Amino acid sequence: MNPIITDAISALHPTNSFILRGDNYSQIEWVNAPESPSTKKQVEAKLAELQAEYDANQYQRDREPNYPNLAEQFDLLWHAIDADTLDKTSDFYTTLKAVKDAHPKG
Numbered sequence: 001m002n003p004i005i006t007d008a009i010s011a012l013h014p015t016n017s018f019i020l021r022g023d024n025y026s027q028i029e030w031v032n033a034p035e036s037p038s039t040k041k042q043v044e045a046k047l048a049e050l051q052a053e054y055d056a057n058q059y060q061r062d063r064e065p066n067y068p069n070l071a072e073q074f075d076l077l078w079h080a081i082d083a084d085t086l087d088k089t090s091d092f093y094t095t096l097k098a099v100k101d102a103h104p105k106g
Contacts, residue, residue: 008046012038060102062103 006020009028019032025040040048068076073092080090087093 004049005043006092007050008043009038009060011050012042012046025033056106059103066102 005023005025009018009020009025013034016034019031021027021029021030025043027039028037067073073096076090076092076095077086080086080092083090088097
C-alpha cells in the first residue's frame, strides 16, 4: 500500500495544514483547521481512491527504469530526424515501443 493517510487528508483539504501524530485519523492536529474536517469514512474512501490510482499506474513504474535516459532519447530522435526516418522504423520509435510492449497498460 503506497498512498498514506496524509496523502488522503491533503487531497481532501489542500489548503489546510495539519500534523499527524501517529498513523491514524484520530491523531490529527490541525494547524489551520478546515471549516468542516473530513470524517474518518471520507478519509478512508479517499485513501482507497488514491490506492486504486496508484495500483492502476504500476505499468508506469515498471517502464521507467527500462527507458533510455532522456539524453539518449534525444540523440535517437535527432538521428531519426537527421536521417529523415522519423517513423515507426526509427531506432527512436522501436526502442521506446519495446519498453511499452514489455510493460503494457493494465
